[in-house]
Amino acid sequence: MSSPAALDETVIDSKDQLIAYIASGEKPRDKWRIGTEHEKFLYCADSLRPLAYDGTPGVKGLLESLSGPDWEPVLEKGNIIALKGRDGASVTLEPGGQLELSGAALENIHQTCSEVHRHLHQVVEACNEVGAGTVGLGFNPIWKRGDIHWMPKGRYKIMKEYMPKKGNLGLDMMCRTCTVQVNLDFATEADMIEKMRISLALQPMATALFANSPFTEGKPNGFLSYRSHVWTDTDPDRCGMLPFVFEDGFGYERWVDYLLDVPMYFVYRDGVYHDVSGKSFRDYMAGKLEGFEGKKPTMTDWSDHMTTAFPEVRLKKFIEMRGADGGPWGNLCALPSLWVGLLYDAQAQSEAAALIADWSIDEISAMRDGVPKTALKTPFRDGTVLDVAREVLKICRGGLERRARLSPTSGLDETQYIKPLESIVESGKTLAEDLLEAYETRWGGKIDPIYEECKY
Template sequence: MSIPQSGGGVIEHFDQLAGLMESGCKPKDALRIGTEHEKFGWLEDSRMPLPYAGERSISALFDGLQARFGWKAVREGDNVIGLHRNGANISLEPGGQFELSGAMMADMHETAAELRQHLEEVQAIAGPMGVRFMGIGAAPEWTHAQMPVMPKGRYRLMTDYMGRVGTHGTQMMYRTSTVQVNLDYASEADMVKKLRVALALQPVATALFASSPFFDGKPNGHRSWRSRIWRGLDDSRTGMLPFAFEGDFGFQAYVDWVLDVPMYFVYREGKYINALGQSFRDFLKGALPALPGELPTLSDWADHMTTVFPEARVKKYIEMRGADCGDEAHINALPAFWLGLMYDQTALDAAWDLVKGFDAQTREALRVAASVSALKGEANGIRLESLARAAVDLSRAGLKARGLGEEVYLAPLEASLESGEVQADRFLRLYGTQWQHSLTPIYEATSL
């Protein structure tokens, strides 16, 4: 989840809200790639989650990364809750999921090199401590009570609220991990087309990257339990954004939706002020109960935009949010897949032709089918395997047109389409055969 936003004075005009998104527009030759992934730390001797404090802990890992590799601390009160270096950030999800938010890169080779360097640095510090990390969409065995709680004010507020508005919110916060890519847009029209394609094809990403078939120590009936969790979280701020497919959609329509999403907090002087359920529209009028008489800043607006969680999210770029985390090859495959579709106009136009006939019910049904059955899912006569094959083919063509050899990063997706088996299918097969219905081997199998 996002760190507090910065920059921007008091909001004086309503059009500044959409203006923040518009300021993200870039020339087509300046479009960049930003990849984020979350992973679970675990103790080798006990296979329990990595705690925040202690000799073998997130805090010790932070200390080592600062001392040896030049990362700088991000603090909340007396606690280090993240690191930053050269445009990249390391942050913590509520249950201690260790997240790299990479710098904006020019191509997939730079992105892959950044990931490799990060994993090597983390291993250099964690390995001697007897700590390892796994790339998987949901913690396969740990219960909610076993998860550590990170010392972040934002998460304390969210934990309470999630328990009141949905059925799976705290599971999402503490026991899931994702990989996503952030991609730029050149104009409002470019944002609209990219967001529509992104939303319509998120079920394909969910299917191809599904890696969470276990939860609470047993199979859960889904290939992506992480995706299932998002369907039971908070309907006011999640989902497939059907209004994005309406004819007049643009920056302002997205702003109007975000304004109607209840607030979580306001960040002031290093502290999170409880604004749960309150309205940003009231904030614009100086009538927010949490801060009566005070007007919001652009930073407040940017913070509020991070508290909506649709399958694809717009800020000053578009975030693709539908995939489970996986192994290193899959972490690289996710940005490659979307890069090929989004940054080549021919591929983007063809991708839109592929999905423009879907109605809202079909898009939602595909979302459900992907979480349950991955590539074997089907909705309204559309087979996810066929749709995924077409999308990966378009992505490969888009990457090939860039002329940089980036299509090699699609290899794990092409292997899944060849075999019909995604990561979750392989785990279930192994669980029923050589793992002999034990989840102990999954820690090694998903080790990063």
């Protein structure tokens, strides 16, 4: 989840401005970049309990330890709640103290993977200094919702109070899940449309490949990606598969209409988050927002509002892939590699579009409904999602080979980073299934060893 956007106080007078805002993200192919985001859980090394903001060890102390020449502290009401990097990257806090890296806009996966490794080394070193640990999983494996400490960020207080009005698992989404995602560019409106359709259709397959959250409160939960299940009972107004993306007429304006129908959470003014949860951005544009009568939104308000929709794939000035569980180091490089291989090579994108061309929204939705429990074994047409993943990885590998971006140190191309996914497809077993097998065998039905085996 985002920190406050850079201020743009341009007043919004028409919907055309909102459409133009998204369209301004268009870039020629040689300017396309890769932005990777990933979250991880922080815990006390001695007790395995989640870190509170204050205390020893605590999230505040960890952020202070990470601060330095590369990372400038960001404060909210005197609390350090984020770090801003010189290269455009940032380190932010999720509601339950999950630590997120929002990476810089980079040219290739080699740079992305270097960024991941550099960041994780810094976090592990800082954790060691304060007596903490960090682990990559999709859902907190032990601790109950009431055990999680909420971070002192104004927007989270508003969301915490509003979420239970809309779904049963919204608070779990906020404080007990972790994900890895990638943000990618588009060239034109037509290119955006095709990429959005490919991404939404294949997002359930990505969820299956990255499934890594089979435990809740110390026991198997009956799911392989419980994180993915949580999103199905969070808030129907702002989550889901978005059938309209596959309809004729979809484009920038239709996306703006969708966002205008998503209820608001807050208005951020002078360092304060004002609660307008459930209210209409359309009313705000008309000067009729309760508490802000006679006032109109700014482009910063619009930028903030765009971050409060949570579909499987989200469009801003770029496209965000949001379907994967957090996981080990290799997966943090594999996720951007998967989507770059599919969408940053013209032939691969064409092949991916052809693959999903005759899929119905009912088929895609059924796949989405099935993968949280059965992942790669989920039925699809005459086979399973594993068959889809096998075909998709072939397309992806071809795309990465044709990109031919070689590492300056190893001389290898970007295909090296999808090997963890190819291994999963070859075995037919997800990380979640490996964890369940460990729980039932060498862990002896105990969950604590997951922290040692999955820590960074």
